Amino acid sequence: MTEHVLITGGAGFIGSRLARRLSSEGHRVTVLDSLIAQVHGDDPGTTSPLLRSLDGIATVIQGSVTSSDALARALSDVTAVVHLAAETGTGQSMYEIDRYVEVNTGGTAKLLDLLANTEHSVRRIVIASSRSIYGEGAYRTSDGRVVYPPHRADAAMAAGDFDVHVEGEGEGRLELIPTDESAKLHPSSVYGITKQMQEALIMTVAPTIGIEPVALRYQNVYGPGQSLKNPYTGILSIFSTLIRQGKEINIFEDGLESRDFVYIDDVVEATYLATTSPAAAGGVFNVGSGVATTVLDVVEALTEAYGRDIPTRVSGNYRLGDIRHNVADTTRLREVLGFTPSVPFAEGVKRFAEWVLTEPVEGDNYQKSLDEMAAKNLLK
Template sequence: MSPSSSGAATGRTVLVTGGAGFIGCALAERLAAAADRWVVVDDLHPQVHASRARPDALTEAAELVVADVTDPHTWDTVLDDVRPDVVVHLAAETGTAQSLSESSRHALVNVVGTTQLLDGLTRVAHLPQHVVLTSSRAVYGEGTWQRADGTTYQPAGRTHAQLAAAQWDFPGARHLASSVLSTTPNPGNVYGATKLAQEHVLAAWTGSHDVDLSVLRLQNVYGAGQSLTNPYTGIVTLFSRLARKGTSIPLYEDGEITRDFVHIDDVADALAAAIADPPADGRRALDIGSGERTTIRDLATVIASFHSAPAPHVTGEFRDGDVRHAACDVSPALRELGWAPRVSLAEGIGRLQEWMADRLDPVEG
């Protein structure tokens, strides 16, 4: 099976919530033309879609319904016309820091938006065959750490007092890559908590109705097509804009925060593979990333070098709710989906710089 095969959605009606966003457009480009219908429900929120217009990146093969997933009327209208075989649930508020100050907004969209979709399906007495959810690395919180004696534990999130005292790490321990097979979810911010709630709600509903469920926990997704106006997502894009201006990139904490940066093409391929091949036993959760951890210092250095910008500098600033390290074990996804990440960080950053150069004035960054 080829995960990027356009035949993955052939002969089926696919409903994609939040499908006019970064990931949705990339997925539609691969699969929409091969589906019987590819219907996108998206409210074109101005934080992501500055002009509130249909994105140029959304293929013409996709039908766009501009509507709010939290409004029951949306689902009465959409599901009166559409009976999806597959539901791809991408719609979500995604700002980690923003979720601490706008908790109700995140809970409304991420949790109530999910339940309104399910209630809408119930009202029309329709069950899809398969629901695919994009979840997040944020459900793990700080994840699992290993002490020098080999024992492991999952620490609570770092407190504001710890961060203010520049206590970045957990002494005497090292972070282990998160895995759906061994890491217990323990979100450290409101965003992560709402994503875990999505997983639980969908697991309960699909399990009760014998509907297949695939949950893909995504690491830090980046690449061409990412919003250039949303200040709450996309550290790779943010760093790139600063470097384009010739500005030294500021690094939070001590610059040694690590993340797993996975290219949008690899994420779209993973989703396509999941859609094409539902779980054999009705339910699965998989980690989707590059399988490699990168410090933000190394990321910033690569981006700065691309633009001959000054070297990055450490500020000591921090964000409440941020985890110290994030990385994942992708081996279950490799086995389950016949998928593997293909785009290296250096290649992906280069592609992103070229894409941004075509869309931004040099003065804008």
Template sequence: MMKNILITGGAGFIGSNLSLKLVEKGYKVTALDNLSKQIHGNSPKNDSPLFKSIIDKVNFIEGNVVNKEDLEKAISGQDAIIHLAAETGTGQSMYQIHHYAKVNIDATAMMLDILANTKQHSVKKVIIASSRSIYGEGKYLNSRNEAVYPKHRLDKNMQSGNFEVDYPGETKPLQLVATDEDSKIHPSSVYGITKQVQEQLIMTVCPTIGIAPVAFRYQNVYGPGQSLTNPYTGILSIFSTLIKNNKEINVFEDGLESRDFVYIDDVVDATILGLEKEEANNQIFNVGTGKAVTVLKVVKELQENYNSNVAIKISGNYRLGDIRHNYADLTKIKEILGFNPKISFKEGIKHFANWVITQEVHEDNYAESIAEMKEKGMFK
């Protein structure tokens, strides 16, 4: 039985929650993390709730997945690796291309190189945290009820206020449907490309060296504990910080763009199923709720939970690299692993908001991030 588990990015949002649940189940967890300031703040060891939640419960290694010695130290004696460490900002990835490729692709390749060339390691399974971003735009049906996959939206169309996807030969709007694991892979951001390559490296190399791979394509993960200071990822955190600072919320596009928001506890449960069940070996799974939620609905739910009436501006602004719609088809993970998400969006938002209310009001760095993207030509 696998007992020793390495989690790269183990002090992050998903990693810390997963670490605690695995420890509770009797596993011995090693967490490798570089305590990035963008996620953990300027003084992580003193101020990061995520780090402080695990430090006395796991074997913590402060290190970086791009450093071979750190990886070799962390891998030694492990039965399985859950590879969560990655840079995650979609917009930021479009101008920090080399950095995202280095952290997400090169580090994964280095990890596999170590596993392929170290005869004494004991790793039997590698789980990779993939992403819904590898799909790019989601799955649709055309007027003939055929599955189609629209290309990235054009800058000129969005400039004129046309934010929906289109498809050659279609005069009527396409019908959005759930995206399954066999859907077309065509990421629209550098981040998405790096996650695609990560997944393919793990799923291709591991079987050749006697290791079982599992890939989870997580949708938009949220919940108590996620960073409220990182302005590059997570609209729930961004909007919550704006509300707590009593600032206007700028809703991009027309507010009808949608995502599948999945609660952290459900993500942890799905990942542990992948670790414990042999049926997961060599398989790729979506992890989400199977429901699409618009950005406008997100704002309204947050306002209700915070009892706030801050102004909402539907601006028509947009970011290059963003998709319009995507939500998960969960048929495969339900049938093979028996996974069913337990927390609805409405319930999850309530849990998240109740936690945010207990946190100190952080300085809003969102405007700076938008200015940075605008300077790089990625925000219009």
């Protein structure tokens, strides 16, 4: 069945690629995007390659999900919604609290309110949730029990102890395991809280108004097209810019903290299936590689990819709200949607670096973002 899909935040990294994927299969695409300068530059028509990539494949409406009027215009004749629009900086969310709650939670509430109280043709909503809602995720004790450690204490990290602990379990006895969709939800940042709220609103309200909900809990998405000037996009972009500028990389904590990096093409395909497959209806799915990669491994892979030997420093600095590790259990994605992410990190980094080298070296906004966090006593 041909769909008319609205992608909120559709001029972004994931949304623009998803629009092309949908269009290639004959689906009609509308994009609603606020085109903020942090992502698209001061003059998006000329400074945003992502926006330009939508020419001829999507109808673009500039507007915010916090505007009922913009949402109403964008929803005209739409049969499916992929709700990507969100503020995304974990650290920034800890001091721009009102903005994150207004856009992420408030925008989702406005979308649902319109659908609940006006005529529409929407049959499915896919919400871009996040691994951040798991907090520290799942671990196994020495006697085989699965536990979900609490947020790490400031005092412990200040003393150089960056590991997670569960009271009464002793030291060094917790084994990191993949986190599945039944795990405890206990986000450690304002961003994570708003993503949990977005997901809960969609999964609770949509069925009551006859709409199929689907939640995708994205892990750390990366790849060609990712913003190189937005300091909140992720460490691969940040470190790439520092390497090209010849600047030192300050590695936080002890460098052994890890993330589940998932390549953009895999994320787009999973999202396409979530939007179009009947089997996805009502489901909650992790979208990740299922592999944990440490920050030290990231730095090594990037310096090799760029052929640059740059100074690094394992500083012991840390940010409040950060988690120690995360790795997704992707069994449900495979069993229900028949999809397994296929691009390994080594190959994905190579493709990413090849693209980065075709782009201009961007200005360094990363240090400014760190200075803001330090001023708020969130970076130690």
